[in-house]
Amino acid sequence: PVSSGSGICSPFAAMPKDEADKMKDEGKDEGEKKPEDEEKKVDPLTAAMNELKNAMQTMEKAVSSKESRFMSRVIRQVTKLRRMLSKTMLSQGIETYVPADSPVREQMISFLSKIDEPMQVEETPSTTPPKEGDKMETEEEKEKSEEEKAKEKELAAWHKKMLGVPEAEVFVQLLVTIYLLDKKAYEDEIACASSLIQRAQSFNRRTMDQLLSRGYFYWARGIELTGRSSQVRNELLAAYRTAALKHDQVGQATLLNLLLRNYLEFNLYEQADTLMRRTEFPEGDASNNQLARYLYYTGRIKAVQLEYTDAFRNLQQAARKAPQQSALGFRKTVYKFSIVVQLLLGEIPDRSTLSQKGMVGALKPYLDISQAVRVGDLEAFHKAMQEHAETFKADKTYSLIVRLRHNVIKTGLKKINTAYSKIQLQDVCEKLGLDSVEDTEFIVAKCIQDAVIDATVNHATQTMMSKANLDVYATAEPQMQLHKRVAFCLDMHNQAVKAMRYAENAKAEWESAEERRERLKQEEEMMNEMDEEEF
């Protein structure tokens, strides 16, 4: 139930900004007239509307300049707005920015009305008699100054202009979708999101792309939460094709991620792999978050297919590109996989990775596993696996951890090899907790063949003898390690150069310098750690 449009539009155009907002407020709450509230009382509704207004202004700039980064900024403001969303705010948003003849307006209003929300301000469904509004208006008008009048006119003109900007409408629809999702009205949310998608696609404007991709994202999320993901794959694929044809980079990135996520949810690694190989992720325009997601999904796929080096690199990059202050859940998951893959590579993750702030609890099972692998103790490994089996299954890392068993043995053998120059196979068998000496012999032989250890077995005496350790500096090893680091630094430099932009205002420049310093510091620390580890 919303008051009739005409009752709002006319006084609105003539009033100073804050009062206009409050007027809308009061237009709704029939009973509450607070004429004394003329100070800038920052009630959540006003604050929210101000935010919305800022967003709209940025959007206008985006549309007129056709530069995607303004649009990205608008999208970023969505996160801020999300916290401030409320039914009244959204209704007002719809009133202000969605033209009356838009087909989706009724739909949105009906969705909103279904939501049961405790009203913050005492409101009753209002039908403001225009007379009352007008009366207030005339009183106020007498007190206005010339300056204010000019500002209002500007505001009015601006609002009229905004009504002609379809992005604004789509943006409001996006906010409604997010609000419905947060309120768990999934069916409505899916319907709203699909109408958003259709509407945005009907415009076929490049500036709409970012909003469209967000629309897809929330639509897929709603579908996922209602458990219907398996049915929408064809639609997602078709959407991806359309996006690719239109050179809609952002849409491509989002849809690709949605598809991969869909496949991985059902463990369809083969199809995910095919998709990954056939498509190219648009690295240029996609946001960092999408890139982080993409790296994470591809890392997981590669890990299942035993390509551990690539998988590890992807997962590490995903962890770095993810926002460092927020997105804790994402980072936790990425780190879980990255630790397991690191173990599968034969390296032990260091303590700092495992004991990061906020993640200690989640990573505890992985800490146990790492300890077992580090020591080479099969029994501890089995115990840890048994104990945390449920967690691993929930994290979907169980199958990877099962593969760790022979890593435990390899590490154990490595340690024994460095510790003993000559040791009886029987002792090896006992130390590793293997079943029989014959098994041990074969296992040792295989490890030697895999170049895990450098030794020979003397069958007659049933002993394992280590070969003399070469001086590692005499090999090509140091040069290769150096090369790895140099390549990494050069890669980082190139990416930084690509990401540079001309500063639009001094503040932005300051941030990027700060970020770069931060990143350099992090890299330096990482280098130091790597150095300590190696030698």
Next chain:
Amino acid sequence: NSRSAMAAAAASLLKSLREAALKKPSPDVATASKVLGQLKVAIMSFSSLPGMTPAAEANKDELLLIRETYELACLVMVEQKDIPGFERHMSLAKTCYSDYGSVLPQSEYQYQLQGLNLLCLLAQSKIAEFHTELELIPVDLWENPCIKFPIKLEQYLMEGSYPKVLTSVDQVPAPSFHYFVSMLSGTVRDSIAESSEAAYESLPLDEALRMLKISTVEELEDYASMRERGWDVDRAGKMVRFREEHKVDLEVPSQRLIVETLSYAKELERIV
């Protein structure tokens, strides 16, 4: 009407296929293949084909029939030692399991066939595909004997405890597994030979025979020459000497160094 007549004809064909495929002690391959051909033609006329119709709309009886046909076909292929044929029919059966798993009741052959599929991949050393397939099977099902068998085998292979692999021949959960297990034994023997080369300088002949599970010295010589391993079978001294590996790499990996240095130069030039 014709639809139901065709369905009835298909059902009777399926029955004869079942009899032929499941005959003990060994399936009647000739009859089975013939009936299979006829059945496939009959299936073409069905209204709901796997992969073409969504799960909700499919005709359950037809799907059940189709699924069982493919399952029995897989078993027949294994008997005929036709691996490509097995893989083809397996992929057809898999679509029935995955896409229509929600509408069809559990098949009695499903685990056996999945285990067979895993084993087939393992025997061909397609380890990456093995793991991808394994991911499709929910973790709780891993305890099922048909599935546990290939998983355990893969573990033994990875570790290198080959004796366990070779003894597991006796523990097959179903007779259809035998073929792949024997294929696997061949792969195992190669692996043992390779690791022995790397690990031992020389082995007494009888030990070598025992480890490789070869019965006579002649066979060992044949094996050595066939694999071109450069072994030295010394009958008199009763030793098998393996290649001496003097891995002292004195040469500089020039190609790699050149490429790397050039890339450094290029990158440095780019820095303004």
